Amino acid sequence: MRISWINIGAVASIAVAAALLITRNGEGHAAHYLLNVSYDPTRELYQSINPRFVENYEKQTGSSVAITQSHAGSSYQARRVSSGELKADVVTLGLPSDVEALHNKGMIADGWEKRLPHDSRPYNSTIVFVVRKGNPHAIHDWPDLIKEGVEIIVPDPKTSGNGKLAALAAWGAVVTRGGSESEAKAFLKELYAHTPFLDPAARSTGVAFAIEKKGDVHLAWENEALRETKDSKGALEIVYPPVSIRAEPSVAWVDSNVEKHGSAPLARAYLEFLFTDEGQEIIAREGYRPQNQQILEKHADRLPKINLFSITAIAQDWSDAQRRFFADNGIIDAVYAPKPRSD
Missing domain, CATH: 3.40.190.10 (Periplasmic binding protein-like II)
Structure with missing residues (x-):
């Protein structure tokens, strides 16, 4: 299987610019699709994460996957998901409060933080x-x-x-x-x-x-x-x-959307991959502080110990x-x- 990246468009105005990226299998078709709505600087992170997840998922399930990324300011992205403009299966946003805003709208279930390890925070930053x-x-x-x-x-x-x-x-x-x-x-x-x-x-x-x-x-x-x-x-x-x-980007699947799309198992598997050793290693290489302390220490030359409140x-x-x-x-x-x- 060969995975290629295609720029499928941009949403732009005077106030904001957002990029959409898509990864597909070699035939240009997939059995399952997933939209990851993220914040602005994570383009490269998920460009690295997505092919590895797709390869692993297809090996395990025999089912092909295409993942679309959307990027802009974190709070702006949360508002676009809330309004229905972006039909996110998962959100990987810069602040827990941006995910909580979707919970408050009834789009994400109660207790969403506890559905994944580390309160659904696969990495930290500052x-x-x-x-x-x-x-x-x-x-x-x-x-x-x-x-x-x-x-x-x-x-x-x-x-x-x-x-x-x-x-x-x-x-x-x-x-x-x-x-x-x-x-x-x-x-x-x-x-x-x-x-x-x-x-x-x-x-x-x-x-x-x-x-x-x-x-x-x-x-x-x-x-x-x-x-x-x-x-x-x-x-x-x-x-x-x-x-x-201490910045604490947070992730969640959007319950109201995955129910409509039939994508709940895929969305959960995608976010769980972020907490695996392979996902944590990619996270560290892309300049984020992984929750896995052994992997963080391996990258201490680029991610030094700092005083964070x-x-x-x-x-x-x-x-x-x-x-x-x-x-x-x-x-x-x-x-x-x-x-x-x-x-």
Whole structure:
């Protein structure tokens, strides 16, 4: 069997761009289809995961599979699934609260977190800094971001998981080190004052920084930072701040859709593959922190030990953080305004 990748289209507007990718068997037909709706930076991860899963599944069942990927800002993707625009069989989103939003709509069953290992979180990540060669602005810690003359490239916190996590990491960098919430709020307001624009998703933001050479520092998912610096051939560097947030991307099958599609066993098998040793190894190679600690340690040269605080350091849980920070009239609305690009 030969598996090939085909770009089957893009959903684009001024506000957001989303890519759809499909993998099929060599004949161009499959007995079963699966739509994985994911967040923006996971294109390469699932391009690596999908062929291995398909090969294993077809060996075990004798049944062919085609998997389609959809990518955009995590919260935006959750809204598209909720509205029915995307008929996701599985969601692999950047924040537990984005999956919980679908549970609250009755699309995902109660107790979804406990249906898979590690509360349905196959990998962790965090927010780090990407700077230009030589780190000309000497950016090493969160307060350095608001030095005079520094331009910060970061996605919009209302649409992007990267944007939300960057905001939470910045807030936590203040309060977990003894600062008050009023100081954290002032810091966030100043941080957004240093942003020339706020793109809706992580990947377009990374392109603006790495390819278009806009700004001085990019607040990025760790896997995106690793990819950007590798592709830059020395023009960019990663800075690990002294403290950042533990990001916990979460996965689930969408019960209301798999029932209609008859895809529940396939959807479950697909997500369970993420927790296998093979899946965890691919996850580590693609720059995410696998739950398997032995595999994580094998990749310690690229995924070093870092000081991460959990969401409970700044909120009751991810859902509470969503309400407190990102709901209408929440903390973020008080410190930022949308900034579309002017060019």
